[in-house]
Amino acid sequence: MAVGEYPFPSMHPVAGVKLTAVCAGIKRQNRRDVVLFELAEGSTVAGVFTKNAFCAAPVTLCKAHLAAAPIRYLVINSGNANACTGEQGLRDAKATCEAIAQQTGVKPEQVLPFSTGVIGEPLPVAKIIAAIPEALANATEQGWTDAGAGIMTTDTRPKGFSQQIEYQGKTITVNGIAKGAGMIKPNMATMLGYIATDAKIAQSLLQQLAREAADKSFNRITIDGDTSTNDSCILIATGQVDLPEVNKPEGELYEKLKDIIFAAYIHLAKSIVSDGEGATKFVTVAVNGGANRDECLDVAYAVAHSPLIKTALFASDPNWGRIVAAIGYAGVPDLDATKVRVHLNDVLIVENGGRATSYTEEQGQAVMKGEDIAIRIDLGRGNVAETVWTTDLSYEYVRINADYRS
Amino acid sequence: MAVGEYPFPSMHPVAGVKLTAVCAGIKRQNRRDVVLFELAEGSTVAGVFTKNAFCAAPVTLCKAHLAAAPIRYLVINSGNANACTGEQGLRDAKATCEAIAQQTGVKPEQVLPFSTGVIGEPLPVAKIIAAIPEALANATEQGWTDAGAGIMTTDTRPKGFSQQIEYQGKTITVNGIAKGAGMIKPNMATMLGYIATDAKIAQSLLQQLAREAADKSFNRITIDGDTSTNDSCILIATGQVDLPEVNKPEGELYEKLKDIIFAAYIHLAKSIVSDGEGATKFVTVAVNGGANRDECLDVAYAVAHSPLIKTALFASDPNWGRIVAAIGYAGVPDLDATKVRVHLNDVLIVENGGRATSYTEEQGQAVMKGEDIAIRIDLGRGNVAETVWTTDLSYEYVRINADYRS
Numbered sequence: 001m002a003v004g005e006y007p008f009p010s011m012h013p014v015a016g017v018k019l020t021a022v023c024a025g026i027k028r029q030n031r032r033d034v035v036l037f038e039l040a041e042g043s044t045v046a047g048v049f050t051k052n053a054f055c056a057a058p059v060t061l062c063k064a065h066l067a068a069a070p071i072r073y074l075v076i077n078s079g080n081a082n083a084c085t086g087e088q089g090l091r092d093a094k095a096t097c098e099a100i101a102q103q104t105g106v107k108p109e110q111v112l113p114f115s116t117g118v119i120g121e122p123l124p125v126a127k128i129i130a131a132i133p134e135a136l137a138n139a140t141e142q143g144w145t146d147a148g149a150g151i152m153t154t155d156t157r158p159k160g161f162s163q164q165i166e167y168q169g170k171t172i173t174v175n176g177i178a179k180g181a182g183m184i185k186p187n188m189a190t191m192l193g194y195i196a197t198d199a200k201i202a203q204s205l206l207q208q209l210a211r212e213a214a215d216k217s218f219n220r221i222t223i224d225g226d227t228s229t230n231d232s233c234i235l236i237a238t239g240q241v242d243l244p245e246v247n248k249p250e251g252e253l254y255e256k257l258k259d260i261i262f263a264a265y266i267h268l269a270k271s272i273v274s275d276g277e278g279a280t281k282f283v284t285v286a287v288n289g290g291a292n293r294d295e296c297l298d299v300a301y302a303v304a305h306s307p308l309i310k311t312a313l314f315a316s317d318p319n320w321g322r323i324v325a326a327i328g329y330a331g332v333p334d335l336d337a338t339k340v341r342v343h344l345n346d347v348l349i350v351e352n353g354g355r356a357t358s359y360t361e362e363q364g365q366a367v368m369k370g371e372d373i374a375i376r377i378d379l380g381r382g383n384v385a386e387t388v389w390t391t392d393l394s395y396e397y398v399r400i401n402a403d404y405r406s
Numbered sequence: 407m408a409v410g411e412y413p414f415p416s417m418h419p420v421a422g423v424k425l426t427a428v429c430a431g432i433k434r435q436n437r438r439d440v441v442l443f444e445l446a447e448g449s450t451v452a453g454v455f456t457k458n459a460f461c462a463a464p465v466t467l468c469k470a471h472l473a474a475a476p477i478r479y480l481v482i483n484s485g486n487a488n489a490c491t492g493e494q495g496l497r498d499a500k501a502t503c504e505a506i507a508q509q510t511g512v513k514p515e516q517v518l519p520f521s522t523g524v525i526g527e528p529l530p531v532a533k534i535i536a537a538i539p540e541a542l543a544n545a546t547e548q549g550w551t552d553a554g555a556g557i558m559t560t561d562t563r564p565k566g567f568s569q570q571i572e573y574q575g576k577t578i579t580v581n582g583i584a585k586g587a588g589m590i591k592p593n594m595a596t597m598l599g600y601i602a603t604d605a606k607i608a609q610s611l612l613q614q615l616a617r618e619a620a621d622k623s624f625n626r627i628t629i630d631g632d633t634s635t636n637d638s639c640i641l642i643a644t645g646q647v648d649l650p651e652v653n654k655p656e657g658e659l660y661e662k663l664k665d666i667i668f669a670a671y672i673h674l675a676k677s678i679v680s681d682g683e684g685a686t687k688f689v690t691v692a693v694n695g696g697a698n699r700d701e702c703l704d705v706a707y708a709v710a711h712s713p714l715i716k717t718a719l720f721a722s723d724p725n726w727g728r729i730v731a732a733i734g735y736a737g738v739p740d741l742d743a744t745k746v747r748v749h750l751n752d753v754l755i756v757e758n759g760g761r762a763t764s765y766t767e768e769q770g771q772a773v774m775k776g777e778d779i780a781i782r783i784d785l786g787r788g789n790v791a792e793t794v795w796t797t798d799l800s801y802e803y804v805r806i807n808a809d810y811r812s
Contacts, residue, residue, distance in 0.1 A: 053741040054734035054759070084730050086760035119727025120761050229731050307713070307799075308807055315808035321525025324490050325635050328460035335459040338492075353460070354492035355526050393713075395804050401714055402721035 002156045003371050003391070004274040004282045008148060011162045012173045013141035015198040016040030016238025020138040021150025024131035026079035026124055027117065034128055035150040036100075036135035037074035037194065043238045044203045045071040045112070046210040048218075050231035057082050057089035057123075058113040059230060061097070069109040073100050074234065075132070076192065078153050078179075082115040082123040083229035092125040099129040103136060116179065116192055116230055117153055148177040151192055154400065155179050159271035161195075161264045167253055170241050172199045174260045178233075178268040180275075191218055191272065193233040195264050199257055200239030202247035209261055210235040217265035220388045221273050235261070273389045278396030281313045284374040284389055291382035295332045300388040302330035303375060310393030313373065318364025320349045327377060339380030344373065408562045409685045409777050409797070412677040414554060417568045418579045419547035421604040422446030422644025426544040427556025430537035432485035432530055433523065440534055441556040442506075442541035443480035443600065449644045450609045451477040451518070452616040454624075456637035462489035463499045463529075464519040465636060471503070475515040479506050480640065481538070482598065484559050484585075488521040488529040489635035498531040505535040509542060522585065522598055522636055523559055554583040557598055560806065561585050565677035567601075567670045571662055576647050578605045580666045584639075584674040586681075597624055597678065599639035601670050605663055606645030608653035615667055616641040623671035626794045627679050641667070679795045684802030687719045690780040690795055697788035701738045706794040708736035709781060716799030719779065724770025726755045733783060745786030750779065 017039060021032035039045070047066055049059050065071065075096055082089045097111035115123065148158035161176040180191035201209070214233050239245065246254050274282050285304045290296035303309055306326045312319040323342055328335070342350035344367040349359050367373060423445060427438035445451070453472055455465050471477065481502055488495045503517035521529065554564035567582040586597035607615070620639050645651065652660050680688050691710045696702035709715055712732045718725040729748055734741070748756035750773040755765050773779060 050735075052731060052734035053738065054730045054743045081727075084727060084756070084760045086758055089760070119731065229727075229734060305711075307803070311804050311807035314804065317808070321487075321490060321635075324460045325458060325525065328458035328635060332459065337460045350490070352492055354490045354495070393804060395801055397713070398717050398720065398799060398801050398804060401717035402723070 002275045003279045006157070006159065006271040006274050008145065008158045008160045009162045011144035011160060011175055012164060014173050014175050014196045014238065015141070015240035016043060017196050017236065018139035018141055019143035019147045020135055020140065021143070021146040022131050022135045022138065024077065024127045026077055026127055032146060032150040033078045034131045034135060035076040035147045036132070036139055038136070038139045039072050039236060040238050040240060041072070043071065043236055044201055044206045046203070046207040046235045048210050048214040048233045050229060052229045054084055054229050056115060056230045057085055057093045058115045059232060060090065061093045062112045062114070062232060065097070065109045065112055069107055071112055072106045072110040073104065074112045074114065074194070075100060076114040076151055077128055078151055079117040080115055080121055080123050081117045081119045081230050083119045085120065085122060088122060092123040095125050096128055099132050103132060112234070114192055114230070114232055116151065116190060119229060144175055144177065151177065151179040153179065153190070154277060155275055157275055159268055159275070161267045163260055163263070165256055165260055167243065167256060170243055172197060172241055172243070172257070174264050176264040176268050178272060180272040191231045191233065193218060193265070193268055194236070195234070195261065195268070196236035196238065197257070197261065198238050198240045200241070200243060200245040201237035201257065202245055205247055205249060206235055206237055208249065209258060213262050213265040216262060217269035221269045221390065270389055273391055276391035277400045278394040278398070279391035280371070280394055281392040282372045282389070283313060283391060284387060285377070286374060286385070286387045287377045287379065288385035289378040289380045289382060290384040290386070292384055293386060295379070296384050296386035297388070299327055299330040299332060299377060299379065300386055302326045303377070304388050304390040307393055310391070313368070313392035314394045316365065316368040318344060318349065318361065318368045320355065320364070323375060324350055332379065336380070341378040341380065343376040344368070408681045410680040410688045412563070412565065412680050414551065414564045414566045415568045417550035417566060417581055418570060420579050420581050420602045420644065421547070421646035422449060423602045423642065424545035424547055425549035425553045426541055426546065427549070427552040428537050428541045428544065430483065430533045432483055432533055438552060438556040439484045440537045440541060441482040441553045442538070442545055444542070444545045445478050445642060446644045446646060447478070449477065449642055450607055450612045452609070452613040452641045454616050454620040454639045456635060458635045460490055460635050462487055462521060462636045463491055463495035464488055464521045465638060466496065467499045467503070468518045468520070468638060471515045471518055475513055477518055478512045478516040479510065480518045480520065480600070481506060482520040482522070482557055483534055484557055485523040486521055486527055486529050487523050487525045487636050489525045491526065491528060494528060498529040501531050502534055505538050509538065518640070520598055520636070520638055522557065522596060525635060550581055550583065557583065557585040559585065559596070560683060561681055563681055565674055565681070567673045569666055569669070571666055573649065573659055573662060576649055578603060578647055578649070578663070580670050582670040582674050584678060586678040597637045597639065599624060599671070599674055600642070601640070601667065601674070602642035602644065603663070603667065604644050604646045606647070606649060606651040607643035607663065608651055611653055611655060612641055612643055614655065615664060619668050619671040622668060623675035627675045627796065676795055679797055682797035683806045684800040685797035686777070686800055687798040688778045688795070689719060689797060690793060691783070692780060692791070692793045693783045693785065694791035695784040695786045695788060696790040696792070698790055699792060701785070702790050702792035703794070705733055705736040705738060705783060705785065706792055708732045709783070710794050710796040713799055716797070719774070719798035720800045722771065722774040724750060724755065724767065724774045726761065726770070729781060730756055738785065742786070747784040747786065749782040750774070
């Protein structure tokens with residue numbers, strides 16, 4: 001089940017990125033479950049990772065490798081998360097990097113490993129290593145679509161983004177693929193994202209862009225409030241387009257690049273929400289009028305995580321009492337309930353501490369019958385705004401997560 | 407659906423408490439939906455209430471009345487929460503108190519009003535007032551069972567507690583009734599509780615006991631993480647037993663009373679969890695080895711609120727990866743994952759950052775097949791412990807909350 005239209009786009013090539021997906025037989029035979037990226041020399045790479053204290057072995061290794069050497073390869077397996085696997089897990093992730101290093105002549109630190117799938121099972125590292133020669137031989141600039149499918153786990157559809165902009169007569173491409181369906185929440189979670197451009201961006205600026213873009217996208221989505229051990233989001237700039245390096249957060253080219261990179265992150269994040277496990281509604285929770293960012297996010301997540309609100313959304317029931325209850329328990333200090341206003345899309349439902357006098361149940365139901373619903377909350381105490389995206393809670397969510405050992 | 411054995415007990419009378427439940431026709435005809443308590447002169451009464459910023463009109467009034475005058479009557483209606491009803495809601499709650507005051511000769515401030523049910527609908531105050539003469543005429547010391555049923559909403563069974571202790575040849579009784587099934591979480595939520603004893607306890611000490619007992623019971627349970635606008639828990643001491651007043655937190659009688667009052671609160675809180683909407687498992691999340699109370703509770707609630715863990719519990723799936731993921735994202739600063747140990751009942755499942763070497767899937771499944779499951783987490787960094795109680799997340803939970811405008 002999935003909601004809304006997020007078709008996988010036709011992917012432009014990104015000069016300096018070759019990739020492919022091959023079958024290693026990790027969980028099933030004849031499924032493309034190992035994805036390889038090969039990056040041109042001179043590429044810059046930045047990452048944002050899960051804050052989970054039980055972060056997986058590949059996450060630990062990614063952070064170390066990014067700090068150690070220029071990255072040339074990424075290897076991603078689905079079907080096994082290599083998380084909570086202790087010392088053996090680290091050895092297995094290292095062995096994967098070493099296999100690629102041996103066959104390509106780079107250092108093991110120039111390889112980033114990623115895993116997604118079941119937690120706590122030993123990584124079938126021999127199968128992954130056995131698939132690497134084929135992956136190295138097959139990687140091409142046309143591999144994006146296969147790679148988008150290869151990183152999926154419970155996803156019902158691949159998620160992709162591909163757009164181009166012009167600057168001084170040159171074409172710059174930004175591509176992205178992502179996976180994730182459940183266990184999504186701030187600080188990411190069972191979320192993998194890979195965004196690449198052929199522009200040239202200095203390492204420190206790229207890291208800043210990767211952090212800011214993730215904060216406005218993957219860190220603003222939630223399906224069940226759980227954060228995984230493996231979340232990783234990587235931003236790559238190959239520098240293959242003949243334009244000057246961007247190394248400061250200013251100027252026309254920087255602004256253009258920032259806009260399109262943010263658009264890629266937000267599109268992929270919303271694609272993940274739209275494919276939320278069992279989702280039948282795409283829900284935007286937009287809070288404004290807050291005194292600060294934290295209280296806006298506290299309210300937004302209280303609403304986005306409430307199982308009572310999520311089941312009402314599933315039932316297309318404009319149960320505004322559950323919404324005000326969640327706003328009320330979000331912990332905003334000295335919140336004046338009489339100043340809070342709530343809209344469903346453009347319909348005012350709550351003001352002056354109760355139901356808006358203009359509101360009719362028919363208006364609310366008309367909004368709730370749609371697939372795309374905005375809960376807009378004005379706290380009436382400041383000028384700060386924050387938005388998060390989420391889904392409803394359906395029978396199907398329970399079925400997927402009760403049946404599937406993810 | 408409900409889990410475990412929590413039969414409604416045979417209720418001893420409590421000298422100084424008369425009560426009854428009558429039919430006012432609030433949501434349905436021929437359902438006892440208005441409960442009245444009449445307290446002997448000289449009774450002390452203490453309360454703990456929701457912290458929700460959208461707290462309901464009766465909650466606002468209860469707090470004011472408790473501060474103003476000795477309480478003689480409690481009136482509770484089910485079927486309508488009188489929450490988010492603005493100024494009209496306050497007028498309606500006051501009108502109920504005034505009606506009782508007029509007919510009994512007490513002041514309106516000596517009446518505490520309570521409401522539970524749908525949010526945002528005007529209170530059918532005329533129906534409630536019309537039922538009061540019958541309630542006043544019918545109140546007896548034998549009314550506990552009817553009252554326990556009269557306060558129910560989505561509850562599938564009434565919740566009660568009745569025990570006696572002996573002290574210096576005198577018998578002291580402690581009774582309690584409670585309601586609540588969903589929307590339960592720290593700071594209470596759609597939870598009403600009434601605990602009464604015929605011992606004599608000074609007002610300030612009673613308030614302290616009410617706060618401490620709620621903190622170890624109703625504030626430690628969660629079903630869906632939502633906190634309601636109406637939660638209230640009242641502790642009554644009528645002083646009708648011929649024993650000296652207890653006015654300090656020390657001495658044998660104080661300790662005995664504290665033990666039995668805490669037992670009443672904890673029993674009623676666990677009864678509520680066992681009747682959690684759609685519950686098929688009763689789950690204890692016990693965290694020890696914490697450096698402080700907050701981090702123990704952060705971990706306990708991260709586990710207790712995780713939809714992924716709750717659906718795995720519903721499926722009787724010992725999915726320990728989801729448990730460690732939740733511990734990992736609970737936000738404990740500098741948590742050393744390798745020191746964390748997790749047991750399911752007595753089975754060690756996680757240590758040294760991964761699956762315990764002694765653990766077998768069969769052991770985990772044997773535990774998960776039971777109805778009563780303890781997830782025991784040792785953080786390995788201190789001596790503080792905290793426990794919360796919760797349920798699984800089932801299809802039935804979604805059905806109830808998608809179908810019912812609560």
